[in-house]
Amino acid sequence: MTRRARLPDPAVRVWTVGRPVVVSRPSAADAGRLATGVLATLVAARRAGGAACVLRPAESGGDGLLALAPVDIAIVAPRGVVGLWVRTAWRASAIGRWGRSHAEATHAAFWRELSRELRRSAGDESVPDALRKRLRAMTRSTLDRAAAVVDRPSPLPRRLLRERVEVRLPDDVAREAERALAALGVGFDRPLVAIEDVRRPEAGRAIARYLAEEGYQVVRLGAAADASLHPGVVDVPGPIAAGPLSVFALLRARFVVCASSELQQVACLTNVPSLRLDAPDPVSGYPVRDDSFYALSEIVDLDSGRRYERDEQLEDRFFRNLRNCGWRGTPADQALAAVHEIHQAQRGDWHESGAQAAYRARTAAAAAALAGRVSSAAQWGADDGFLGDGRLARCQADGVL
Amino acid sequence: MSRVLFVMLHPGFIRYYEGALQRLADAGHHVHVAFEVSRSKLGEDETARRLASRSPRITCGTTPERVESVREFLSRADRTATRSGNVDAPLSGTRGRARAWESLATTVRLLGDYLRFFEPAFAGTTTLRDRAEKRLPRLESALARGVAAAGAPSRRLLGALLRGFEPVIPIPPAIEAFVREQRPDVLLVTPLIELGSQQVDYVKAARRLGVRSALCVASWDNLTSKGLIRVPPDHVVVWNDAQKQEATALHGVPPDRVVVTGAQLFDPWFTAAPSRSREEFCAMVGLAPARPFVLYVGSSSFIAPDEVPFVERWLAALRGAADPAVAGLAALVRPHPANARQWRAFEPRDVADASLWPPIGTDPNHADFRRDYFDSLFHSAAVVGVNTSAQIEAAIVGRPVFTIRTPEFAHAQGGTLHFRHLVGGTGVVREAASLPEHVGQLAALLAGEGDAGMNRRFVEAFIRPRGFDVPATPAFVEAIAAMAATAPPAPVPSPAWVLVARGPALGLAYAAGALAEDRPLWAYALRSGMTDTLVAASALYRVRGWASGHRRGLKRARRAVWRVWYESSRHLTARLRRAPFVLVKRLRNAGVAAKRAARRES
Helix, strand or coil, X not given: CCCCCCCCCCEEEEEECCEEEEXXXXXXXXXXXXXXXXXXXXXXXXXXXXXXXXXXXXXXXXXXXXCCEECCCCECCXXXXXXHHHHHHHHHHXXXXXXXXXXXXXXXXXXXXXXHHHHHHHCCCCCCXXXXXXXXXXXXXXXXXXXXXXXXXXXXXXXXXXXCCCEECCHHHHHHHHHHHHHHCCCCCCCEEEEECCCCHHHHHHHHHHHHHCCCEEEEECCCCCCCCCCCEEEXXXXXXXXXXXXXXXXXXXXXXXCCHHHXXXXXXXXXXXXXXXXCCCCCCCCCCCCCEEEECCEEECCCCCECCCCHHHCHHHHHXXXXXXXXXXXXXXXXXXXXXXXXXXXXXXXXXXXXXXXXXXXXXXXXXXXXXXXXXXHHCCECCECCCCEECHHHHHHHC | CCEEEEEECCHHHHHHHHHHHHHHHHCCXXXXXXXXXXXXXXXXXXXXXXXXXXXXXXXXXXXXXXXXXHHHHHHHCCCCCCCCCCCCCCCCHHHHHHHHHHHHXXXXXXXXHHHHCCCHHHCCCHXXXXXXXXXXXHHHHHHXXXXXXXXXXHHHHHHHHHHHHHHHCCCCHHHHHHHHHHCCCEEEEECCCCCCCCCHHXXXXXXXXXXXXXXXXXXXXXXXXXXXCCXXXXXXXXXXXXXXXXXXXXXXXXXXXXXXXXXXXXXXXXXXXXCCCHHHHHHHHCCCCCCCEEEEECCCCCCCCCCHHHHHHHHXXXXXXXXXXXXXXXXXXXXXXXXXXXXXXXXXXXXXXXXXXXXXXXXXXXXXXXXXXXXXXXXXXEEEECCCCHHHHHHHHCCCEEEECCHHHCCCCCCCCXXXXXXXXXXXXXXXXXXXXXXXXXXXXXXXXXXXXXXXXXXXXXXXXXXXXXXXXXXXXXXXXXXXXCCCCCCCCCCHHXXXXXXXXXXXXHHHHHHCCCCCHHHHHHHHHHHHHHHHXXXXXXXXXXXXXXXXXXXXXXXXXXXXXXXXXXXXXXXXXXXXXXXXXXXXXXXXXXXXXXXXXX
């Protein structure tokens, strides 16, 4: 059954010369948010059977991602009469959103302040006990009302990100990027793999060595230039995946090994399978696409020093205690095993294990249950019940079940 | 001999003055140390007990309790508190008035402290400014931002206005009585410059009572990263000329009031000797004794809230160094005692020849703690850190000191003024813009590059300005003794305009007390209606409660009333019903009687 076309947030649908245009202005605060915004807009446009128009973000940067053009979706440039109409419609919707958001904030503030006032009175020992009890009950109900109207951040549009949109860089940009990468020493005669610095440096070195030995040309994105991983690794300068060089490298990459949600989300836009290492929890880093994997960090309770077991990481109390957690990154042996797994998947020499399928089902169920109670799970977790088609790395999934 | 009253914020400040206080007592002076806040997080209360046990001339106690401390002021604005709180003291009566004055004082002081970070000298210190802003209610912080945005003249005007409030705010009577009761020859305060600090009331009380006062600047960042001095005491005791410059330029203290004595807290470092051999030490901390080790010293939570990933990268850079001497360095990581919790996520076993020591949770007030710390500095080949006083201690011990500038610590390095004492010019820390550059510096060090007298020059300028071999503690003690020996200043009563201004200022004080809750203005309008409703509801509940408590008696009374009413009404009804008959009967009787009478007469 085809689901109803849902617009990414914020986006607006306008009509121009007989077709709908989905207009958005994604944030370019980081490459991941920008990539998510662009991809969601393109998918929404395709579902609506119209065109897409991505307005330039208020923040600078992200030129490489903004230069990407879809192959099978029409793009409306915000120029000329159509551009004026699109921008006007966008501004009108932005004003509407601003007004709505302020109205909601004021509404929520009213209930919140009322609850504070009631709570203050409930603490007054000169007030009769029965009345204090009643005031406490009223405090709870007003807080619930405040929570009901509070402007929650829109969840990661996982359902939209699940769909693939073929994108490419304009020919001139691609040629220039290819020349520049070649000048840096990137050999395009070999399959390319993009990697990012992981939390554990020894894991990074082991991964780079393994990939180089498997015959890949490894490029490191967003490197802090702290230390060389391997002689065969080429560092691509600039912020992660925002510039044309990084985007070109990603488009040519066989797969990506990353440690941030930023690169994981850019990989979705460029349709590259990804392996996310050092995931901070089972829900937020869950890969959307079925060709992608992730591996969790070792998570430590900073109060006791105790390590959280994988089972515990799906529980409510873990998500409520994230402020007291420390992350050690994915252990080197597990990171290497996960890289080996995605390498196998690329060769077609891989199948999903029962433990991986079971873990996906459990995580999706946990994410859906947590969404109503934990704000981070609501924002980064399941989108209308869908968490992702990816898998936990087998070496970790087998340990859970 | 003289009496010294030393007001400290909490017992944690003893460590800066322990030796000096002991020496003052040994010289025959009586020292009473009074703490505004008790604290036991890192065993500071034990330090206070230990200090008091050292000499009969040293006593420790507390200052009078404030009607509203800065912490209480801040907690009133806590929007996320979920517990029911006691309703504030009524805003009438002596206590309510005292609390209003405290609220005004804290508001004015926090505003002044926030405003200072808009001065040109603090350009680029946005984290310091943000920290000050967080303590202010939103209305006041918006006001300060608006004024600061309007330019330097308006900022100076507001600053002058805030300073003008200080004499108008009355000294809490309990504090004045406390200072009078102690009868000190000299009153010392530290640190005085905490954001919104109430210690200024002690300086004001000393001035009012004709007692000499002095601020003892405890640490090297005190004059640049926190609040203002506000009311300059008679003397400001600082470590060095750089701090003297800060006191005059940033706090408006006249230069002749500033006394440079050196950093007395570091004196023990100059005479300390290692308690164990290098082999013993390495065996204890789990490092190979054959290899030199570099010591990483952790920073406080404000400076380095997330230090572990950086240290992991640093260790990787060492291990990946092209120079075998650097790659072969062992590494010892020493967490900051007040920021040790995050190191539970650090696993030194993942890196060859690296160790974390002392273990997390080690008592920093234990007698062995400082000795072990000295050993770790002494036996190291070099010391690395972000921005911490341990780098100064390493310089005293004579070890080369390094830092790496990274974006994640930009707020704590370029974003603070005290970091500039460490680097460049007469600084002692060799800074690197990246880890590869840092590795190169280490390689040069291991290849035999000396420091060309860098450490000594720094120590002479920053720690012992009277000479490398001249301890600072005697200078500090002499300075305090000299202050105590000079004739006390004349008491300064409040001028008449101050007494006049207090009337209108009291209104502002009540407003500041209410605004401290950081509510939207409409919430205050709502409050009076709510209070009335609550009073009415309380009365209703009380009546209902009383009624339910006396149900049987009430029932009887109601029945009795009903019976009286019922019976009386029935009786009345019966009488009314019978009335015509009675009337007829009486008329008939009267008629009969009249007939008889008429018959008799006839």
